[in-house]
Amino acid sequence: MSISNEAELKAMQKVSDIVAITLREMREYTRPGMTTGHIDEYGGNILKKFGARSAPASTYGFPGNTCISLNNEIAHGIPSASRIIREGDLINIDVSAEYGGYWSDNGGSFIAGQDIHQLQHLVDTSKDVLSKAISGIRNGVRIADIGHIIETGAKAAGYKVIRNLAGHGVGSSLHEQPNNILNYKEKLDYRKFRKNTVVAIETFISTASYLAVELKDGWTLAGNKGGYTAQHEHTIVVTDGSPIILTEKNNIWN
Numbered sequence: 631m632s633i634s635n636e637a638e639l640k641a642m643q644k645v646s647d648i649v650a651i652t653l654r655e656m657r658e659y660t661r662p663g664m665t666t667g668h669i670d671e672y673g674g675n676i677l678k679k680f681g682a683r684s685a686p687a688s689t690y691g692f693p694g695n696t697c698i699s700l701n702n703e704i705a706h707g708i709p710s711a712s713r714i715i716r717e718g719d720l721i722n723i724d725v726s727a728e729y730g731g732y733w734s735d736n737g738g739s740f741i742a743g744q745d746i747h748q749l750q751h752l753v754d755t756s757k758d759v760l761s762k763a764i765s766g767i768r769n770g771v772r773i774a775d776i777g778h779i780i781e782t783g784a785k786a787a788g789y790k791v792i793r794n795l796a797g798h799g800v801g802s803s804l805h806e807q808p809n810n811i812l813n814y815k816e817k818l819d820y821r822k823f824r825k826n827t828v829v830a831i832e833t834f835i836s837t838a839s840y841l842a843v844e845l846k847d848g849w850t851l852a853g854n855k856g857g858y859t860a861q862h863e864h865t866i867v868v869t870d871g872s873p874i875i876l877t878e879k880n881n882i883w884n
Contacts, residue, residue, distance in 0.1 A: 631801030633826040633867055638732075639874075642801060642828060645682065645727060646734040646865050646876035652676045653725040653736055653880045656696070662717045662743045666698040669723075670709030677727055685726035685733055685804045692849065697724040697737075704792060704834060704842045704851045704859040718746035720753070720858050726804055733804050735830040738882040739860040749858055752789065756835040756860035757883055759783035763833070769825035769870050773808060776823075776831070778815035784835045792834035792859060795842050795851070800865055801828040823868045828876070832863035 633639050656673040674695030677684060686692035692706075699707030699722040700715070707722070715721065724737035739753055763779045784791050797811030808821055813834050823829070834842075839853025853859055862882050867874040 631799065631806065631828050632824070633828065639867070641730055641732045642734065642867070643876055645729040645732045646736075647879055648677065648680045648682045648729055649725045649727050649734045649736050649865075650877040650880035652696075652727070653723055653738060653882075656723050656725070657738065657740055660715065660721060660742060662715050662719070664715050665711050666700070666707070666709040666713040666715065667711035669715075670694050670696050670698055673723070673725060680729065682727040682729040685728055685735070688728060689804050698722070699850065701858060702852050702856055704836075704839075704853055705795065705861065706849045706851050708847060708849050715742050717743040718749075720747070720749050720860065722861050724861070724863070728804075733800055733802070734865045734876060735800050735804065735863060736865055736877040736880050736882075737832065737861055737863040738880065739862060747858075751787070752835060752837060752858060752860050755784065755787040755789060756833045756862045759835060760831065760833045760862045760864065761883060764831055764864060764866060764873055764875065767823055767831070767866065767868060767873050769823060769868055771823050772819070773811055773821045773823060774815045774817065774819040777812040780833055781814040784813070784833075790836045790838070790840045792836055792842050792853070793840050795834045797829060797831045797863070799828065800830045825868055825870060827868045828865065829868065830863055830865045832861055835860050
């Protein structure tokens with residue numbers, strides 16, 4: 631969506647605060663030994679406390695309040711009462727919701743307990759790349775140039791990007807124009823970011839894979855070459871200068 635007045639900005643800030651706080655509290659709550667189903671229920675209760683609706687559940691019929699993906703999974707992992715989090719697991723939680731007719735989206739990857747698989751560098755790279763990408767966004771900047779920032783940052787750290795997952799517009803619905811804000815530079819994409827547009831910018835940084843493939847459950851996406859993938863995501867508003875980071879309260883950069 632494009633923000634046209636102060637009331638819309640306040641409404642987008644409210645729903646973004648909700649998803650950001652939910653993600654932050656879910657991450658802080660998570661411990662080895664818990665199930666992904668239990669953590670999802672915890673997050674769902676936070677959304678209900680705010681009076682918000684889970685976006686994946688209400689929009690697509692997703693079987694959970696949030697998406698929780700582990701280790702070789704990239705995104706859209708289904709929460710389960712039988713899926714136990716182990717020490718050192720790489721966890722991705724993606725929280726999106728609707729409140730008052732407005733939608734916002736955010737996500738982040740982190741390690742449960744001790745980093746026994748040596749994945750903190752991957753997580754930190756994803757965070758750093760997202761920060762650099764968002765810092766480069768302003769009115770008139772080519773969307774492809776932000777993809778270039780993400781890809782070059784990942785490659786410099788020794789990683790790959792997932793090429794068939796992308797950021798997107800958000801606000802009036804969960805996914806809207808501009809779609810396909812890719813993690814690499816598509817030379818034929820001449821679109822530019824426009825002032826007041828709300829977009830969800832996300833990284834998909836992998837140790838081995840470059841494509842996401844759907845598993846047999848019809849939801850979960852995993853890497854085509856295995857390995858681990860970290861994702862971090864903020865919903866922002868494009869301005870003439872530094873973007874407004876609506877989901878800043880998720881603290882994913884801390």
